Structures are given as C-alpha cells and as structure tokens.
Amino acid sequence: MTAPDLTHEHAARAQGHARIAGVDEVGRGPIAGPVTAAAVILDPANIPEGLNDSKKLSEKRREALCAALMGCAQVSVAHASVAEIDGINILRAAHLAMERAVAALDPAPDMVLVDGNMIPRGLTLPARAIVRGDAASLSIAAASIVAKTCRDSLMRDLAQQFPGYGWERNAGYPSKAHRAALLNLGVTPHHRRSFKPVHNILYQEK
Numbered sequence: 001m002t003a004p005d006l007t008h009e010h011a012a013r014a015q016g017h018a019r020i021a022g023v024d025e026v027g028r029g030p031i032a033g034p035v036t037a038a039a040v041i042l043d044p045a046n047i048p049e050g051l052n053d054s055k056k057l058s059e060k061r062r063e064a065l066c067a068a069l070m071g072c073a074q075v076s077v078a079h080a081s082v083a084e085i086d087g088i089n090i091l092r093a094a095h096l097a098m099e100r101a102v103a104a105l106d107p108a109p110d111m112v113l114v115d116g117n118m119i120p121r122g123l124t125l126p127a128r129a130i131v132r133g134d135a136a137s138l139s140i141a142a143a144s145i146v147a148k149t150c151r152d153s154l155m156r157d158l159a160q161q162f163p164g165y166g167w168e169r170n171a172g173y174p175s176k177a178h179r180a181a182l183l184n185l186g187v188t189p190h191h192r193r194s195f196k197p198v199h200n201i202l203y204q205e206k
Contacts, residue, residue, distance in 0.1 A: 003052055004141040006044070008113055008130060017111035017126065021074075022139025023102055024115040025094045026054070026147040030172030031195045032165065032188065033155050034079040035090065037097035038146035039105050039112070041074040042139050048072065053134040054144040059152070066149035069142055076104035077150045086194040095120035101143075115140045162188045 012020045025037040048068040050061065057065070069075055078100030080093035088096070099122040102112055111126050115133035133140035152171050159167035165181045165188070172178075172190075174197050182191070182201055191198045 004134070004136050004138045006138055008128070008133075008137045009042075009044075009139055012111045012113070012128070015111075019107070019109045020111045020113060020139060021102060021105060021109035022113045022115075022133070022137055022141070022143045023098050024134055024140050024143040024147055025097050026144065026151050027172070028090050028094055029174075030170075030192075031174045031178070031182075031197050032082075032167065032172035032191045033151070033158060034081050035085060035094045035097050036077065036079050036147050036151035036154070037094070037101040038075065038077045038143040038150065039098070039101035039109075040069060040139055040142040040146060041105060041109055042142060043072055046072045047138060048142075051138050051141045051145065053141055054148040055134075057145065062145050062149050065142075065145050069146055073142060074105060075146055076101050077146060078104055079154075082190055082192050085192050089194070090192075091118075095122065099123055113137050113140055115144065158190055162190065 009020050019041055021039045021041045023039040025035055027035040048065055054062055078097050080097040085093040098120050114127055114129045117129055117131050119127045119129050130136055134144040155167045155171045164185050166177050170178050179197055187198055187202055
C-alpha cells in the first residue's frame with residue numbers, strides 16, 4: 001500500500017483553491033458515544049512526518065501526530081450526539097459532525113476533501129469525496145488522526161463516569177466484554193438506542 005500524499009491537494013490547487021481542508025469522521029460503528037469529525041488544513045511548508053490512515057498507526061503515534069498537527073495546522077473537531085444519532089441515523093449524524101467541523105474552521109477553506117463516497121449535503125463549499133481518502137490524501141489522513149485521538153480521549157473520560165463497560169479499551173465499539181456489560185449493568189445515557197444490541201436489551205421480552 002502506498003502512503004497518502006498531496007496528489008488531491010495539488011489537483012485542487014491547480015483549480016485555483018488555496019485553502020484545502022481534509023475532513024474525516026470516526027465512530028460510526030460503536031454502540032455508545034458520539035460520532036466525531038475533524039477538519040484539517042495543512043501548512044504545505046510544515047507537514048508532520050508519518051501522517052497516515054489513523055487505523056495504521058499505534059495509539060502513541062496517533063497522539064504524538066495529533067499534538068504536532070494542533071501546533072502546525074488549522075484544526076477543528078466537532079461531534080454529533082447520541083440523541084442526534086438516534087434521531088437522524090448514523091450516516092446523517094456523521095455528515096452533521098463533518099459539516100460542523102468544516103464550519104468551525106476560521107478562516108474557512110475554499111475546498112474540502114471528504115473521506116468516503118458521499119459529500120455531506122449541508123456542505124456549501126466546493127467539495128470532493130474520496131473513497132478511502134484517509135489512505136490517499138495527507139489532509140484527510142491528518143483529519144482521521146485528530147478525530148480518532150479526540151474521540152478515544154472522550155470515551156476514556158466517559159469510562160470514568162460509567163465504569164464497567166470498558167470504553168477506555170473498546171471506545172464504545174460492541175466488543176464481547178462491552179455487550180456482556182450491557183446485559184449485566186444495563187443501558188447508559190451514552191448508549192445509542194437505535195443500535196441493535198442496545199435496542200434489543202431495552203425492548204426484549206420481559
């Protein structure tokens with residue numbers, strides 16, 4: 001596999017776009033916690049070494065790169081809540097988080113590179129969807145690192161308030177231990193009630 005590079009960013013610059021943001025989200029699969037998105041505009045003259053798809057990096061490496069990005073790039077992070085996920089569905093909530101992250105960039109970008117095959121419908125800026133963008137575009141890879149690092153940290157904080165579900169290890173994903181804890185300890189306010197494992201517990205035959 002080749003590492004992500006600036007091919008997509010260079011193509012956008014060639015079209016006259018100067019400020020190019022990469023946006024990515026994390027947290028579609030968990031049964032607990034918000035979905036989190038990050039938007040990043042890299043400084044072409046100061047890009048941290050080793051940016052890659054967040055899934056290919058160790059937690060320690062992600063945290064170091066996230067800290068580096070906070071210091072040398074324009075970064076914003078946004079969430080969509082569990083209530084929003086349950087209310088509008090996970091895909092729309094993920095897009096809402098992306099829209100919020102992009103909207104929080106100031107000054108605004110003039111082009112957005114979006115991870116995935118769909119452009120969030122609330123995005124009013126010129127945008128391009130890139131399938132597996134976190135493995136192709138350095139800007140999207142940077143956003144994937146920030147989103148994952150921030151969401152993992154948030155889930156560790158929630159794990160202290162609601163111990164026993166292992167969120168500090170599973171980040172809210174439906175691991176075997178998490179599903180067992182759901183049965184034993186019950187459903188928290190941070191569980192997504194529209195997701196099958198949670199829904200089934202809430203509405204099982206009494």
